Amino acid sequence: MAEGGGIRGEYRVRRTLGDVVFNSVVDFFDGLFRPIQALIGSKRMPYVFVLPNLLVFVIFILIPMILNFSYAFTGGQQFFLADRTPVGGDNFAHLFDCGNFLDPNTCREDTFWIAMFNTVWFVVLQVGALVVVSLGTALVLNQKVKARAFFRSVFFYPVLLSPVVVALIWRWILQNDGLLNALIVAFGGERLPFLVSVGWTRFWVVFISVWSQMGFYTLILLAGLQSIPTELYEASSIDGANRWQAFRRITLPLLMPTMLVVLVLSVIRAVQSFDIVYAFSNGGPGTATTFMVQYIFNTAFMPPNQYGLAAAASLVLASILLILTLIQLRVGRQSELA
Amino acid sequence: MRKLSLVLLLLAALVMSVAAQDAVELRMVWYNDGNEGEVVRDLLDRFEADNPDIKVVIETVGYSDGILQQLPLQVQAGEAPDLARLTQFAQLRDYYLDLTPYLSDAETFASYFPAPLLAAFRPDGDETGIYGIPTQLTVTGPYINRTLFEQAGVEVPSDTSDAVTWREWVDAAQAVAEATGTDYAVAIDRSGHRIAGPMISSGATIIDSEGTVTIDSEGFRAFAEELKRWHDEGLTPTDVWLGSGGNYAPATNYFLNGQVVLYMAGSWQIGNFDANIGDAFDWEAVPNPSGPGGSTGMPGGATLMAFASTEHPAEVARVMEYLASPEVYAEFTARTLFIPGHLALPEFEYVTESESAAAALNVFVAEVPKLADQAWALQLYAHFTPLANSMRDRLTQYMIGELSLDDAIARIQQDIDEAIAAAGG
Known part of the structure; x- marks a missing residue:
């Protein structure tokens, strides 16, 4: 009886801890997103949720693509785009x-x-x-x-x-x-x-x-x-x-x-x-x-x-x-x- | 009393930790041919003990990947280390730090080193700046495995003649290899720099006094055909030139393992051979083979350069001054078995008991006055790296049959012309 009670007690403690953690996370995000939602309206909220992935895409895919495109129309050996000379389509030619x-x-x-x-x-x-x-x-x-x-x-x-x-x-x-x-x-x-x-x-x-x-x-x-x-x-x-x-x-x-x-x-x-x-x-x-x-x-x-x-x-x-x-x-x- | 000791100890620890926190950390990229990494670390440990406000962190990298490939990119991308030991210094001339305002005695510092070398470090338009120091001079030249010659009963050609051609050397080495069952007669590093000396000796005129590069010449063709013959006839380990793609590749291990009779490398290998061959066999450096263009190797060397992007120029200059000081430089040279690039060294003795190493040093020192003007001009040429890479890669294409020699020569000329144009020259 005492043993079973012990197990039930431990189970309750674990669940309570889980609840606390879960509630804290929910509260945190609620506190974070509620003012944003109030500011931009619920219809625009999906954009906020895709923002992290969008940022990764922009930084690691889109910007390098744009840079690559720009480099393709420049000449010289300079590393930074600003220092390079525009050459039009010479590289493709x-x-x-x-x-x-x-x-x-x-x-x-x-x-x-x-x-x-x-x-x-x-x-x-x-x-x-x-x-x-x-x-x-x-x-x-x-x-x-x-x-x-x-x-x-x-x-x-x-x-x-x-x-x-x-x-x-x-x-x-x-x-x-x-x-x-x-x-x-x-x-x-x-x-x-x-x-x-x-x-x-x-x-x-x-x-x-x-x-x-x-x-x-x-x-x-x-x-x-x-x-x-x-x-x-x-x-x-x-x-x-x-x-x-x-x-x-x-x-x-x-x-x-x-x-x-x-x-x-x-x-x-x-x-x-x-x-x-x-x-x-x-x-x-x-x-x-x-x-x-x-x-x-x-x-x-x-x-x-x-x-x-x-x-x-x-x-x-x-x-x-x-x-x-x-x-x-x-x-x-x-x-x-x- | 014990309490007092404890308090003093704690105070000392506190002072030391504060000092350590305050120390400026300098990043120095370094590569090794032999023991020079250990030696410079030892010297810098002493420097740091006397200068607790500076800590030099040595980042050791491979020569091919780290120095030839990655370092130029890091520098161009604005991620240069504070200091780096490199060989192709002309390539990065626009990125070095002028040490002049930070040196305690710039005039004396400059007087330590050959003026043409200091001039070669400078960007266009600068006639006085001090950007680095040569840590050693090098000369390319061949080594032989004398034990194999003795076992084969073949006379070493340079024992009886001062002017031995490449063909005579390779024929003798082939006879030795056949008599002793050695895998290969001759090996040469896969490098445009390494073949430039034999090309010039064979009569090639690659660069003229105006700095104009012309690839097609009888001498160039003669040595290119000789190099191909070595591969076609199985005289050389094909893995080095044909099996290394578009990279620099040394043939050092073939010589260290006694698999090759004659190995074309240079003075920087003395320490390596001294340390790693031991008494396995007798090795020797021999004079560069002769031809219509003389008997020349290529000069070269490693330089320690400071980079302009450093946040600690004054500290970098102090490290440079320390390493350039005659006593420190002499110790570095004596322990690494390098040929010094310093003009004011005190008398010193190389730290070696090896007769082979001492004799090899003498041979290479004797090669310096024989270096052709063209060899110096090439080494100091601003576009030598793309030229050497193109020579290496296009001749490989010729050797495996992708290009005829005519086409290979035309392509090298085109490559260097376009490299000059790309650099705005």
Whole structure:
């Protein structure tokens, strides 16, 4: 009896404390917002509530965007906008001064076009591989396999690693005196130029970025797969459909909305690729893995610090991303309607 | 009595804490090649003991990321430290602090250092300002692993000749590497500064007396082709130049690990080799190879610069005066095994028992008078950083086949012309 009373007493104290804290918070905000509401009226109060997020957006997105836009029309090496010389569209003219757009060597700013083409092949290969591998993994992990939870963690684990850590680990594995070459030599083979041959470096850049991101997309696709009603598979089985037919006629169509999300996210992320590649190959060998964001970074932050040119290039990149996103949204809407 | 002691102790602690609170804190960005960070800390500890109103916090950063990449951005963004040790001083000439009004004896201070060097620190239009001090002079030049030469039974070319070409050196190093099973014959840091000396020795005329830069010359082409040959024939570790993207990359570890016979670096590595090679093998500095353009390395050095944005110019000047004083500078030089950039040092002896280090110092000191005028002109050229970066990156493109040599040369010329235009030159 005494014990039970003790427990009830403790419960009451905790609840009272909770009440006190809750009431204090409510009183605080009430005291804060009531005068504001009295001042501006209740209809305008929603603006007050979105203000914190709006401030974050303005400071970290809108102002940098406006600054970037302004820098794109200025020249010189001065850091502060006020000290820079207006040059109109010269930076864009510089970027697009090309004899033949398909041959970067004929362009005045050849590295911009090399980076552009590198980004295109990287997006195509990386996103293609990422979607296929993530889908395959999600399909396997959706089956009743042994230690399923363990394997799900294993595939997701690289997502938790810092991109720089991922890049450095792979660099140590792949360098001339690295682990992989040591294994090859131990088995009587010749060292392979993983980090100095254009083909190998491009392959590993795609491989590493797929390896480090696939867990995230696998998880999204797995959720999509689990939302497909099992009755559909049972019905198709009764109708005599084999597994491939069930996959083509049921899984793929019903997974399309999720696939579209994966596609949009992975394309945007691939176009913005920087951290892993910068730490892994730093754009090399030569310019073989220099992508758009690294070109912008190098142009702005390496001597001779052409901030205007970099800002113009980033506007071009933003335009490409905008067009890609609009196309994907349109395709998404059409498929929803269909 | 015990009570009195306690009161005195408390009073002392109080006084010390007040003094500590009042101390002006100066931020000094620093990078290390060898032990110079420890040495300067030790010297500054003594300075702080004598000057309790100043505390110097050393922020040690990596050379490539911290000094070459981040420091210029911090300075341009108005976030400069009070002091920084750097190498590409011309790039930030508009941001330095003129110490003249804050020095107790500016004339004597200026007399400690070579006038052309002090002039190179100044922004355009200034002919008298004092903006920093050279903490050391450097000269680029090659090192060899003599033990490997002895094991291979190959004669060291410079033992019998004063004028050994790059080709003769590399052929000898290749013979040594083949005979001893060493991984590589030759290595050179991935740096435009490092290849500039061999280019000039090979006959390149990169900059003329008027300061006009012309890339295309027979000498430039000759050494560019030689550098490519090293890569094509597997004579050099390709990871350094081809596997490092658009960054500076040293080949130091290959030499430290005995994986390369001949390594082109410079005098700043003496302390590092002295400390880290020990008696693993005999190493030596050898004179710069000869060619149609002479036998020149590149001068260089590290400088300690004060920044105009500091809130404590007087305290910065006191630290500079202390580090520039002949006795302190001599101790710094003796303990770091650097070549001094000071004209009024008392007699001192380098703190090393290593014969290799002492001999290497003598070799590099003997290289100073051989430096070509063009090498000095390049080092003091205001646009040398973008020029050196372009030489490094465009020649890499040439070596992996992205550009022909003609195209690479044309691109370097275009890059430097545009860099000059961007700077309003």
